[in-house]
Amino acid sequence: MPKPLRVLYAAGPGNVISTYNQWLKQEDDPSQVSVTYSAQFYDVCRALEAEAYIISWCKERARIQDGQFTIEHRPLTLRRMSGFPYHLGQLWYGLRLIASAVRFQANVAVVSDGTTYWFLLSLLPWLGVQVIPSLHCVLWRKYISPSRVERLMLSLSRPLFAKYSTAILAVSDEIADQVKQITGGENRPILRSFPVYRREQFEGIDEPDEKRSPFRVLFVGRITREKGVFDLLEIAQGFAAKGRADIKFDICGGGMGFDSLRLAAKEAEIESSFVCHGHCKKPQMRDMFSKSHVVIVPTRTNFVEGFNKVVVEGILAGRPVVASAVCTDLSYLQDAVVEVQPDDIKGYGDALLKLCHDREFYDQKRQGCLELQEQFYDSSRGWGAKLKSMLVAIQERQEVGGVLEGKVNHEA
8 A cells, every 4th residue: 555645845935725715615816827836736635635734934824724734824034134044044944844844744845945945955855754846936046146155055955956855846947957057967857847827717818909009018026126127117217208108017016116116106207107006816917918918027137037927927818928038948938928138128118119019020929829828728737747746656655766757757
């Protein structure tokens, strides 16, 4: 008989209790456009009858126990600090996570990036817990060399990725390539996953009206300088200075910079063409996509980016996307994307003007959207499906390394 699975999942910052309550009702989290990783995790555990302990660092401290699931919000209190307090917080959180895995008698730990330092997790296999790192962001910024501290952390993390992980989940090939770089190609098996969406989420979204004015540019994401949203404000100011009242920016999202951004738009007297909507849930997002002509993702080089889901969501809505290669794996989506050099504010503005005025070019990119959509409705390519294949291999316990290697190589 296969050994029963007991899986600890360190899920990142999400409100996993709210997602669980929606999942029980067979509904998706209304705050997210894609199918959440935690909902996929619940599906996998139910299918495998696994006992699960889910810990997120959601700031709303809470804990529930329901059948096979124990779910806890355990805030990472020192995350916003810098220097020694930040490092201390990461170490302490990781040690508490390891202690929780041992108390729960977990035989597998799935750990998302941002939870703790990777090197600490090398302790878990010595305690009888197999580790699956889940990588959603690059290990270091693509266009900025790692600092001395970052290089030290990457060096310390090498044994986990090269030896102590059972396997590794990665949401982009560029993230996988970084793992291979720090291990010299001697890494544990890596499974690539894709974000998964419900087809009905994008069915019925209006086709863009190319004759309608103004030409509407949609930004979705956290309102911080690193996400490039203040660059969009500069672009909007430049358009306004040239008398361009036919281009409007819709800014959807919340964050530490929201009030500053809205105030800056007001002071620049462009709040009618640069509208800050705040965080939008699914029904509002459908409306915003329907009204938009293009989606823009201007992430700056000083942000640790992953596979940016907003790029995919623009494509699924049939809207050409303007972005830079700071967004990983952009080359796979080129038919639907206008690529701009990173941090090039003028380049972003020029790309928007070309899409606005060159209808043939716009239609070409829009056709590219339609040709790329289907892969993101395929749940077999998703994070949950890849995780399930790993857990099944672990559960079978038939020459675990060989079995897992075979499954990984077959599915990669």
